Amino acid sequence: MGENIPSPHAVVVPLPAQGHINPLLHFADLLRDRGFFITFINTEWSEKRMLQSSKQFSHRSNFRFLSFSDGLPPEHGRTDQLGELLVTLAKCGPALEELLRSCSGVPPVTCIVTDSAMSCTLSVAANLGVPRVVFWIICAAASITQKYANVLLSQGHIPVKVSEAKRPEKLISGVPWSIPDLLPTDLISSYREQYESDIIFKAFLFESQQSNEADYTLVNTFDELEGRDAISALSTNGCPALAVGPVFLPKVLQGEESKLGSMWDEDESCLEWLDKQRTGSVLYVSFGSLALKSQQQLDELALGLEGSGQPFLWVLRSDIAQGQNAMLPEGFEKRTRDRAFIASWTPQLKVLAHASVGGFLTHGGWNSTLESISMGVPLLGWPCLGDQFLNCRFAKDIWKVGLEFKDVDVEENRLVPREEVERAVRDLMENEQLRKRVFELKEAAIKAVMPGGSSYTNITTFIQDMLEKAE
Numbered sequence: 001m002g003e004n005i006p007s008p009h010a011v012v013v014p015l016p017a018q019g020h021i022n023p024l025l026h027f028a029d030l031l032r033d034r035g036f037f038i039t040f041i042n043t044e045w046s047e048k049r050m051l052q053s054s055k056q057f058s059h060r061s062n063f064r065f066l067s068f069s070d071g072l073p074p075e076h077g078r079t080d081q082l083g084e085l086l087v088t089l090a091k092c093g094p095a096l097e098e099l100l101r102s103c104s105g106v107p108p109v110t111c112i113v114t115d116s117a118m119s120c121t122l123s124v125a126a127n128l129g130v131p132r133v134v135f136w137i138i139c140a141a142a143s144i145t146q147k148y149a150n151v152l153l154s155q156g157h158i159p160v161k162v163s164e165a166k167r168p169e170k171l172i173s174g175v176p177w178s179i180p181d182l183l184p185t186d187l188i189s190s191y192r193e194q195y196e197s198d199i200i201f202k203a204f205l206f207e208s209q210q211s212n213e214a215d216y217t218l219v220n221t222f223d224e225l226e227g228r229d230a231i232s233a234l235s236t237n238g239c240p241a242l243a244v245g246p247v248f249l250p251k252v253l254q255g256e257e258s259k260l261g262s263m264w265d266e267d268e269s270c271l272e273w274l275d276k277q278r279t280g281s282v283l284y285v286s287f288g289s290l291a292l293k294s295q296q297q298l299d300e301l302a303l304g305l306e307g308s309g310q311p312f313l314w315v316l317r318s319d320i321a322q323g324q325n326a327m328l329p330e331g332f333e334k335r336t337r338d339r340a341f342i343a344s345w346t347p348q349l350k351v352l353a354h355a356s357v358g359g360f361l362t363h364g365g366w367n368s369t370l371e372s373i374s375m376g377v378p379l380l381g382w383p384c385l386g387d388q389f390l391n392c393r394f395a396k397d398i399w400k401v402g403l404e405f406k407d408v409d410v411e412e413n414r415l416v417p418r419e420e421v422e423r424a425v426r427d428l429m430e431n432e433q434l435r436k437r438v439f440e441l442k443e444a445a446i447k448a449v450m451p452g453g454s455s456y457t458n459i460t461t462f463i464q465d466m467l468e469k470a471e
Ligand code: UDX
Pocket: 017, 018, 019, 020, 022, 137, 138, 262, 286, 287, 288, 289, 290, 291, 315, 344, 345, 346, 347, 348, 349, 364, 365, 366, 367, 368, 369, 371, 385, 386, 387, 388
């Protein structure tokens, strides 16, 4: 930028949850590298959690963090009562606008890059007279099912009748880009009939509608994975829709992975343990930041991992056992001492990039799925909620980089017994086809984010369009 021309200024607003903050922080960082001034807006709750765990909280230039109150009492669980959180956040437009108007000494706002589930940014962008850039942190296929949720509702596909979900005539059509063999169980689980009277059902429908109010759409995927047609189907009123991901990858390739968004303390010592394991031998087990498992399921999982004979690194989040302290079966730690590492949170990008890791047992959150694909690690999907059912199925059936437990997509809480865990882990770790295919996609992901690649070029187009609009 010339001396007298202020930097373009992007205000970035994630939904306050780990899986949403991470990709938006990475994208904000990419924009900063390309000359933007960034205002990254957390809620006071999410900022506090990030500050508590992040030892190197950012003091980088041209990057500031602001926060506003979400209006919920301190004891509210936030992400474990997502419906209530969404409804409350939807009313935060005035607070957000006041926050932005109260700051001086920064360049004028060029655009608002908003999580697709943060409808409160709609009035803010309109009142500031700047483009509203809707950023989908989930894959394009899942975003399409969200964007067209009202169409699916009017056609009777929502609420999803899970009992009929596997019948072939139940395939869904009618969204502009016909996703190959879209199944009712591919729709986000909050749209299932058992949640119809739940606050989350309406909250998601509302947010889906508002996501259609976009001047520009970006999605954290890449053209070579999902295809241009899928990404174009996210366009609203002829406004561009572009794939810009994987957004975390450029920094990883530069050896510069930042951990400023983490809400938990990362146990770096797992990396030293990985250094001592054989190449491709370790199964990484993690269910992201929100998924819960019953204590009985955790027992079966532990015994299945033990029975598999495979070395494993397991993220046992402190709150995973439905709010209780997770317990391990008696004698388990002693018996698996020479081939297991249990952590409460890991530096996941470094773990997946480690040569010892050969497979990932995952809930299939989009970040984990994309991270695994981009690092060339095959997946064993065990979805729990939201878009994870679609991600795990696509990883298996469409991208052919993963396996899945049978029928967990239909019976959300089916107990997976230890024998099944054991068998599936072995199948994953021995499958050379998956390894070959995921390696091809890894190469494609790297190419996409390098100068001249599809996502790199799309970010350049986006920046040019924003600069033109600001003139
Ligand atoms: C949420 C939803 O649950 C998911 O369905 C949606 O696709 C994205 O938002 P979450 O469940 O947290 O996400 O999973 P995921 O999308 O995988 O994001 C988790 C993030 O935390 C990843 O970026 C992962 O690298 C990071 N992580 C996870 C760590 O850094 N360390 C860990 O130990 C575990």
